[in-house]
Amino acid sequence: xxxxxxxxxxxxxFGSVVANLLAVNSKxxxxxxxxxxxxxxxxxxxxxGYKLHDNIEACNxxxxxTGECETLFPIIPSSGFxxxxxxxxxxxxxxxxxxxxxxxxxxxxxxxxxIDNNNVEFNRDNVKTMSEVIRDESVVVRIxxxxxxxxxxxxxxxxxxxxxxxxSFDSVIKEGQRLLRSDLFQVYGNxxxxxxxxxxxxxxxxxxxxxxxxxxxxxxxxxxxLISRGLVEMIYxxxxxxxxxxxxxxxxxxxxxxxxxxxxxxxxxxxGNRLAKGENISEIIQSMNEVAEGVNTVKIVKKFxxxxxxxxPITETLFKxxxxxxxxxxxxxxxxxxxxxxxxxxM
Amino acid sequence: MQDKYxxxxxxxxxxxxxxEWPIVKLSxxxxxxxEKVSKDSYxxxxxxxxxxxxxxxxxxxxxxxxxxRVQKMPWSVDPDDDYEFWKNVKKxxxxxxxxxxxxxxxxxxxxxxxxxxxxxxxxxxxxxxxHKFARRVTNFGFARLLNAAHxxxxxxxxxxxxxxxxxxxxxxxxxHIRELSKKGTLIMVPxxxxxxxxxxxxxxxxxxxxxPFIYGAGLNLFNIKLFAYFMNxxxxxxxDRRKKNLIYLETLKSYSDLAIQDGCHSLFFPGGTRSRSGAxxxxxxxGLLSTAIQAQLANFKNDKDQKIFIVPVVFNYNFVLEAPSxxxxxxxxxxQERYYTENDEYSTSYKIxxxxxxxxxKQSDISVSIGKPMDLFGNYVDQEGHSIGQNGRYIxxxxxxxxxxKFVDDxxxxxEYTRTLSKRIVEEFHINNEVLPSHLIAYVGFKLLxxxxxxxxxxxxxxxxxxxxxxDYGEFSxxxxxxxxxxxxxxxxxxxxxxxxxxxxxNELIEQGLSNLGIFHTNLPLxxxxxxxxxxxxxxxxxxxxxxxxxxxxxxxxx
Numbered sequence: 050x051x052x053x054x055x056x057x058x059x060x061x062x063f064g065s066v067v068a069n070l071l072a073v074n075s076k077x078x079x080x081x082x083x084x085x086x087x088x089x090x091x092x093x094x095x096x097x098g099y100k101l102h103d104n105i106e107a108c109n110x111x112x113x114x115t116g117e118c119e120t121l122f123p124i125i126p127s128s129g130f131x132x133x134x135x136x137x138x139x140x141x142x143x144x145x146x147x148x149x150x151x152x153x154x155x156x157x158x159x160x161x162x163x164i165d166n167n168n169v170e171f172n173r174d175n176v177k178t179m180s181e182v183i184r185d186e187s188v189v190v191r192i193x194x195x196x197x198x199x200x201x202x203x204x205x206x207x208x209x210x211x212x213x214x215x216x217s218f219d220s221v222i223k224e225g226q227r228l229l230r231s232d233l234f235q236v237y238g239n240x241x242x243x244x245x246x247x248x249x250x251x252x253x254x255x256x257x258x259x260x261x262x263x264x265x266x267x268x269x270x271x272x273x274x275l276i277s278r279g280l281v282e283m284i285y286x287x288x289x290x291x292x293x294x295x296x297x298x299x300x301x302x303x304x305x306x307x308x309x310x311x312x313x314x315x316x317x318x319x320x321g322n323r324l325a326k327g328e329n330i331s332e333i334i335q336s337m338n339e340v341a342e343g344v345n346t347v348k349i350v351k352k353f354x355x356x357x358x359x360x361x362p363i364t365e366t367l368f369k370x371x372x373x374x375x376x377x378x379x380x381x382x383x384x385x386x387x388x389x390x391x392x393x394x395x396m
Numbered sequence: 397m398q399d400k401y402x403x404x405x406x407x408x409x410x411x412x413x414x415x416e417w418p419i420v421k422l423s424x425x426x427x428x429x430x431e432k433v434s435k436d437s438y439x440x441x442x443x444x445x446x447x448x449x450x451x452x453x454x455x456x457x458x459x460x461x462x463x464x465r466v467q468k469m470p471w472s473v474d475p476d477d478d479y480e481f482w483k484n485v486k487k488x489x490x491x492x493x494x495x496x497x498x499x500x501x502x503x504x505x506x507x508x509x510x511x512x513x514x515x516x517x518x519x520x521x522x523x524x525x526x527h528k529f530a531r532r533v534t535n536f537g538f539a540r541l542l543n544a545a546h547x548x549x550x551x552x553x554x555x556x557x558x559x560x561x562x563x564x565x566x567x568x569x570x571x572h573i574r575e576l577s578k579k580g581t582l583i584m585v586p587x588x589x590x591x592x593x594x595x596x597x598x599x600x601x602x603x604x605x606x607x608p609f610i611y612g613a614g615l616n617l618f619n620i621k622l623f624a625y626f627m628n629x630x631x632x633x634x635x636d637r638r639k640k641n642l643i644y645l646e647t648l649k650s651y652s653d654l655a656i657q658d659g660c661h662s663l664f665f666p667g668g669t670r671s672r673s674g675a676x677x678x679x680x681x682x683g684l685l686s687t688a689i690q691a692q693l694a695n696f697k698n699d700k701d702q703k704i705f706i707v708p709v710v711f712n713y714n715f716v717l718e719a720p721s722x723x724x725x726x727x728x729x730x731x732q733e734r735y736y737t738e739n740d741e742y743s744t745s746y747k748i749x750x751x752x753x754x755x756x757x758k759q760s761d762i763s764v765s766i767g768k769p770m771d772l773f774g775n776y777v778d779q780e781g782h783s784i785g786q787n788g789r790y791i792x793x794x795x796x797x798x799x800x801x802k803f804v805d806d807x808x809x810x811x812e813y814t815r816t817l818s819k820r821i822v823e824e825f826h827i828n829n830e831v832l833p834s835h836l837i838a839y840v841g842f843k844l845l846x847x848x849x850x851x852x853x854x855x856x857x858x859x860x861x862x863x864x865x866x867x868d869y870g871e872f873s874x875x876x877x878x879x880x881x882x883x884x885x886x887x888x889x890x891x892x893x894x895x896x897x898x899x900x901x902x903n904e905l906i907e908q909g910l911s912n913l914g915i916f917h918t919n920l921p922l923x924x925x926x927x928x929x930x931x932x933x934x935x936x937x938x939x940x941x942x943x944x945x946x947x948x949x950x951x952x953x954x955x
Binding site: 053119138139142143144185186187188190217218219220 | 773775785786787789791792793795796798799800804806808809812813815816
């Protein structure tokens with residue numbers, strides 16, 4: 050075991066599970082801003098119901114975590130990512146490596162506007178992936194991301210799983226593999242950072258839709274249809290945002306899509322499921338203690354597609370369902386009637 | 397507003413004594429330096445081609461390609477024994493198949509002889525005396541030409557009222573780079589539109605009082621005696637684009653790497669060759685750029701804090717002499733770089749002299765924008781040379797090479813750094829591009845004509861007979877007005893620069909543009925006909941000049 054610490058920023062459920070994975074090979078600092086949580090973790094050794102590995106120490110000092118750790122894993126919701134980076138930035142140096150596990154998009158809007166504002170336009174200048182946010186806000190260049198079918202509960206229960214570390218730097222991929230790999234956890238490398246980030250982001254849209262189908266009581270035929278058509282839509286959107294096709298047909302693409310579209314452990318799936326059962330979106334969001342990234346992703350991607358003038362029928366339909374202008378049933382009927390009958394036209 | 401151009405200031409030389417110039421020190425010990433280069437590249441190649449078999453294959457490949465080059469593309473600058481040398485290599489290679497230790501020694505010896513040969517070919521000997529002479533000739537000769545041109549009479553040759561500084565405007569971070577030249581090593585990276593650039597940048601460096609730079613000049617230019625004389629004396633080393641074999645390229649990189657480590661300010665045209673399309677480079681050749689990063693790492697490892705700075709430079713011309721052949725080439729090849737044809741506009745000294753005269757008599761001002769200096773990772777640096785990151789904090793550039801507190805060699809990492817740097821340079825090119833009236837009218841003129849034929853693809857469009865293409869002057873000037881607004885907005889946001897001519901009234905701007913745009917091509921890109929409307933005599937030339945403002949997406953903002 051190396052003497053150096055590895056850092057995890059964000060003590061949510063995925064953050065805790067990643068910290069546990071890292072703790073197998075290294076000593077880990079788990080950063081949380083919440084003083085109560087910090088105390089709780091360091092005395093009770095549990096967080097959000099997850100028992101934490103003995104090698105994990107919680108901390109809330111920026112100097113400490115950036116000083117002790119050259120490699121950091123930021124795993125926090127996309128809505129707070131830029132703010133976190135601004136706080137960390139003064140303490141970061143070009144020798145730091147950041148491998149994030151956040152599956153959402155960042156949007157920069159003019160003062161006072163929110164993404165629900167109708168006049169807001171999204172294009173590639175104001176919609177950024179997390180790696181781009183890291184670059185914008187800090188001097189860190191060794192950037193990577195973590196994506197794949199990694200349902201926190203299953204990993205916690207020591208079920209076998211695999212993930213993808215993507216980076217344009219071979220050394221970052223190697224570092225991620227060295228730190229994360231264990232008997233039950235396989236780590237693949239990929240050079241298409243943006244592509245892999247986008248797979249993780251976009252699959253949440255399909256997971257929402259899949260949850261809705263499930264909530265309506267439909268079975269495996271319907272799900273398979275959604276997953277495969279959903280993948281096509283993801284690929285179109287992903288290419289438009291700057292990713293390559295290859296990323297989408299690998300573990301982080303198809304793999305993650307299948308996992309999140311089928312599992313009640315998935316937050317986004319749960320949101321869709323409850324929507325179909327008649328709850329409204331604000332109730333659902335309030336009752337969940339963690340963020341379902343898919344809700345914001347739908348809003349962002351829908352407007353993004355509008356700006357660049359291409360169709361994304363599943364995303365558009367979900368957008369209408371989320372803002373209440375369409376019921377889940379109507380949305381489904383609409384999608385079934387679409388006159389798209391070419392299976393694969395992007396390869 | 398402050399004077400954007402520094403026409404009047406006379407800059408004192410920063411290192412007045414020749415013996416202090418790194419380039420002079422290098423030249424004095426040239427033989428030792430060449431040996432160092434040859435050894436360095438020898439080891440690099442041994443490292444890339446591990447194992448005797450791989451090395452022999454590489455030598456075989458190199459020999460074969462060189463044989464073809466000698467047969468099919470001989471140049472007058474080539475050494476007389478070229479054929480003999482490669483024939484000899486063949487002979488030696490035949491002997492190196494059997495006994496392994498002997499064969500290994502044999503192939504090492506062959507490799508050594510090739511790297512030595514290449515290192516000698518690339519090297520140039522800088523002579524301070526002829527540098528001084530060349531400088532005087534440039535200054536005196538150009539200035540006299542200029543005066544003759546201004547007065548329109550031959551007798552003007554003997555007046556000295558106008559200097560080159562009136563003709564060529566230099567703007568941007570002048571004092572900043574003068575300051576940095578004392579603190580570190582500068583790498584100047586200009587855009588490349590014309591063969592004239594090499595001379596122009598030489599003059600700019602001199603006018604700013606900077607010590608001479610070394611630079612890689614295309615060997616083809618050494619075929620022309622006039623250029624050869626200037627280049628040799630200005631510290632140029634030779635880059636032979638016909639030789640694309642690994643051994644040559646590594647030797648070239650070693651040369652540049654080691655010279656930068658020795659503190660020689662250097663100049664690369666990172667686009668590799670002149671822009672064929674007339675557009676600002678968007679893809680850079682990363683070979684030589686990577687040597688700057690290698691040199692920086694070596695400096696740090698050797699405990700030398702000598703920092704290396706990148707200075708982007710943009711030339712702004714109304715007119716590129718070789719535009720017709722460049723755009724022809726572009727349209728035929730679209731993207732594929734080919735060997736130089738020998739009969740372009742610069743093929744003889746006579747043609748160049750004629751061109752220079754025309755240049756000074758007809759060409760209106762040229763401007764040279766010096767961009768903000770950066771470190772090798774694309775961060776701007778302050779007057780002291782400190783890299784500035786987000787939030788205005790200093791960055792220790794050493795940190796880019798460290799892992800767990802130690803310097804780490806990692807070629808793939810450095811490739812990534814080179815890629816990032818080249819992207820930043822392209823961005824800076826666009827930011828420091830100065831819009832001249834001629835650029836704007838070419839851009840708008842082409843766009844308007846193109847709009848009339850939306851169904852034709854570019855190539856069919858360019859094949860339309862020119863006499864069918866006509867623009868109503870009123871329509872044209874309204875459109876110019878609109879684009880002008882957008883461009884000024886871009887300038888405010890720091891995305892582009894404008895020349896004084898752009899601030900004039902639209903009519904004046906158009907007039908100035910028309911009287912400057914590509915002025916002495918036989919067929920003009922844009923002219924005003926007797927009815928007062930706008931015509932083109934050469935659509936492909938118009939396309940060439942229009943390309944200069946491509947990539948900004950002004951259309952999205954034009955209402």
